[in-house]
Amino acid sequence: MLMTDIPFDFPELTAQAREAAACAANLAPWSILEAWRLFHTDLPRFFRTLNAEPDSSLLYLFYYLQFTRFAYRKYQERKIPEDVFYHTFSDIGRWEKVCFEHTGAHGLEEYEWLSLHLRLQLFALGRLQFQPVCCPWDLPAVYGIQKGDPVLNVHIPSGSRLTPSACEASYQQAARFFSMHPAVFICHSWLLCPALKNLLPSGSNILQFQNEYTITGVDAESRQAEERIFGCLKSCPSEYPENSYLQKSAKTWLLSGNPLPAGYGVRRLFS
Known part of the structure; x- marks a missing residue:
């Protein structure tokens, strides 16, 4: 070669x-x-x-x-x-x-x-990607992790369906792969936007993913949710397409003056 x-x-x-x-x-x-x-x-x-x-x-x-x-x-x-x-x-x-x-x-x-x-510095393990990092923010005391301690940052690539079983298999694989790290996962993503609970059925894969995390805050400046839901960013929500259930509900939400911030979350894998 x-x-x-x-x-x-x-x-x-x-x-x-x-x-x-x-x-x-x-x-x-x-x-x-x-x-x-x-x-x-x-x-x-x-x-x-x-x-x-x-x-x-x-x-x-x-x-x-x-x-x-x-x-x-x-x-x-x-x-x-x-x-x-x-x-x-x-x-x-x-x-x-x-x-x-x-x-x-x-x-x-x-x-x-x-x-x-x-x-x-990043590995795809099943459906999710994991990046060992020092925790960039303070977490609730129950997690036993302080700012600067090692955690696993979770990223969600596009691809196959985000089913609960696929995600759980990824978390388990990550815990084994990074055996020297605490099995504490942090995530900053539009999938953790609290407003999604108002826009999606409770049994949706997105909400089941979100429910595995404790939401610790929101990123009010992020427009990632709009970009991922609609495939683009528009200055006026009325210009967004309505080709799916989520697009229709998110567009209505935005037109009503409501935000779609990204969320910060944490979860711990207990054996």
């Missing part, structure tokens, strides 16, 4: 995206090894330099796909199962599709987010 070949066939990554990334080798400002070293030693400079390139999003796709070969070696060194590797890096294809939908060109716009995967 040549160093510029795409090393892995990741789920979600289209043949067209793979071909575009391979062709970007001719545009690359560094060799792959030089780029990998810079990525690890001076990430801000790596970002600044690529962002100044006219084809920056395509170059991010090229380099990140190449970097997976080095990440794979680290997975092997740590004896992390291969299915976790493929599942984690399927995010590249997922975000490449988003880039193509937004711009009409192949590439990656979420390069900062995907750098976590390559630096082995």
